[in-house]
Amino acid sequence: MQIEETVLDQIRSRPRFKIITEIRREEYTAFLKRFLTEKSHEFSGNINNETAVITVKNNQNEYWKPNLSLRTETDEENKTVIRGVFGPSSAVWTFFMFLYFVFSILWMVFITVWFVEKQIKSNDFPWSLTLSFVMLSAMIVTYVASRIGQKKAGNEMQKLRQFAEESIKNFEQ
Numbered sequence: 001m002q003i004e005e006t007v008l009d010q011i012r013s014r015p016r017f018k019i020i021t022e023i024r025r026e027e028y029t030a031f032l033k034r035f036l037t038e039k040s041h042e043f044s045g046n047i048n049n050e051t052a053v054i055t056v057k058n059n060q061n062e063y064w065k066p067n068l069s070l071r072t073e074t075d076e077e078n079k080t081v082i083r084g085v086f087g088p089s090s091a092v093w094t095f096f097m098f099l100y101f102v103f104s105i106l107w108m109v110f111i112t113v114w115f116v117e118k119q120i121k122s123n124d125f126p127w128s129l130t131l132s133f134v135m136l137s138a139m140i141v142t143y144v145a146s147r148i149g150q151k152k153a154g155n156e157m158q159k160l161r162q163f164a165e166e167s168i169k170n171f172e173q
Contacts, residue, residue: 014087015150017161021080021168025049025072028080028168032070035167043163054163056156064088064149068160084164086157088149099142107135 021028026049033047036054045054052070066086073081087093110132117125150157 014085014093015157016083016085017164019082019084019164019168020075021082023080023168025074025080028072028082032167039163042159054160056159058156064092064146064153066150066153066157066160068157068164070164082164082168084161086160096142096146100139103135103139103142107132107139110135 023031029047029049029052032052036043036045036047042057043054044057045052047053050072052068054068054070055065058065065088067089069085069087071083071085073083075081088096110128113125114128114132117123117128
């Protein structure tokens with residue numbers, strides 16, 4: 001078993017890792033289902049042939065309740081590659097991406113208005129530069145909110161990571 005992770009993988013909005021193993025995909029899927037059943041007091045999830053979504057059971061339901069999405073692939077050397085991606089529920093993830101999209105589009109509009117205003121030597125939109133900085137600030141606040149959520153869910157993310165690694169280690173033994 002070989003685990004790959006880069007510094008970039010840790011600072012992303014959705015941290016990720018990759019595990020390369022000799023286990024066949026079908027065997028891993030079947031074993032993962034049994035392993036999840038054994039650990040059902042602590043974890044819940046949905047597993048099919050290509051993907052699995054695992055969550056930690058707890059009493060709190062915060063906006064960044066982490067999920068671990070595991071996707072299995074076969075590489076050209078017939079080894080199984082298990083890609084793990086941490087993230088919030090799909091609804092929360094979609095909301096954050098929507099915010100990034102709206103703030104970035106508005107930033108582009110306001111900065112373009114300011115730039116064009118300067119090019120034509122007009123003073124019709126003096127608020128455009130200020131609003132462009134407000135949009136940049138909103139994007140930064142959105143990013144900080146996601147990082148705070150990740151920090152709050154750090155223990156659960158660690159449990160999910162251990163779940164993924166243990167599922168392979170237990171299979172290989």
